[in-house]
Amino acid sequence: MLDALIELAKDSSTTKRRQLVDHVTELFAARAHKNRPEEIATFNELLEGVFDTLDEDDKQKISERLSNVKATSANLAFKLAQENLAIAKPFLERSKALQDAHLIQIASTQSQGHLLALSKREQLDASVSKKLVERGSKEVKKSLAANLGADMSLEDFEKVIKELPKQMGERIRHLRKSNEELIHDLFRDPEEIMAGEPLEKKEARIDVRQWIAGIRQGHVTLNKAISQLAFEKNLYDVTVLLSVASGLDHTHVINMMIRYDSTGIATLCRAIGIPDGEYALICKARCNHLKFPESTGSKWVTNYHVLDPTDAKRLLGLLKFKLQNRQAEAA
Structure with missing residues (x-):
């Protein structure tokens, strides 16, 4: 398969290049999750090699098909992000292949349309947000302020919050403040925060490992498992499932569960799609x-x-990002 694509890349005709882009992007999007380094490297090299000779339609196809593919090379991602807005937008808004240095350069040099697309990313480092505040239009700053996944210094936040209607601004201020307090508390000893008694592992009719296996095999849904365990008041096993589903460290989920407020556990549950009924049982x-x-x-x-x-998804993403930074600083 790879040999055939390499041979196709040697043909410089527009028709063959279009076929190459079509085949490679389709395969790349479908197979990137299989973690085959040689295959992924070949896909990236083929697309990088022909990129400058492609017309806008082919570049658009690459952008739309690969914007959610993290294995896209940083070089290819950066090239796409600097194209005209129609081509660049999917990568600016979604691609995790773009590095912060790329985002800062784009925010420093590209159009307000590019900056607006950047402001909508699920997660933004404070350094990128700062550049958007410096160069962005009122529309860009309003979008940035409303993006709860965008990390910002207090100074930059105060600048952009002025761009919002008062009620919306106060709501976002409250959500961000609650999230910061939550992050701070997750690194403190449980005895030092406003929280209840520690959760204890208890005997259960169905072991939590069986629930996890059943969910992964498609025999039962996460919501069904949460519902049953919450009904049994087995909060410890509920936290195990929430940890697995969210990718958040189990210790942090436990701390959220026993806090006297609901900010953390509500954010986590809503972010992973726990319905209102199941959440009510947890409450x-x-x-x-x-x-x-x-x-x-x-x-x-x-x-x-x-x-x-x-x-909720953006708050959870920002929470994970800040927790990783805190852990790295503590190491």
């Missing part, structure tokens, strides 16, 4: 563990109803 079990009245759980559920999934 009921939490109230039981924390010795809170059921009315507190009802308030948590009401707040969960209005928590936007996109906001």
Whole structure:
């Protein structure tokens, strides 16, 4: 297969180049997750090799098909991100192949349309946000302020928050402040924060490892498992499942579960798609563990109803990013 593609790349005709782009991007998007380094390297080399000779339609096809493929080479990603906005937009908004140095250079040199697309990325480092604040139009700064996955210095945040209607600005300020407090608390000893008793592993009718195996094999859904365990008030095993589903360290999920507030656990649950009904069962079990009245759980559920999934995903992404940075600094 690779040999045939390499031979196709040697033909300089427009038709053959178009066929090459079509075949390579289709295969790349379908097979990147299989982690075959030689194959991935060949795909990238073929596309990089012909890129400068391609017309806009072919570049558009590459951008649309590979914007969610992390294995795309940084060089190819950077080339696509500097094209006209129609071609660049998918990569500017979504590609994880772009490095922060690339993003800063794009934010420093490209059009306001490019900057607006950058401001919508799921996650932005504070250094990139700073450049967007410096060069961005009012529309760019408004988009950046509303992006809960964009890390920002306090100074830059105060600048962009002025671009928003007061009610929206206060809402975003509250969400960001709650997230910062949560991150701070996750690195403190549980005894030092406002939290309930530690969770204990308890005997269960179905071992949590069986639930995990069943979910992975498609025999049961995560929501069904969460529902059953929460109904049994088995919060420890609920945290195990939430940790696996979110990719967040189990210790951090436990700390979220026993905190007296619901910010962290609500964000995590909404981000991974836990429905309102299952979340209500978690709240009921939490109230039981924390010795809170059921009315507190009802308030948590009401707040969960209005928590936007996109906001939650971006907050969780920013949370993971900052936790990684904190852990790296502590190492």
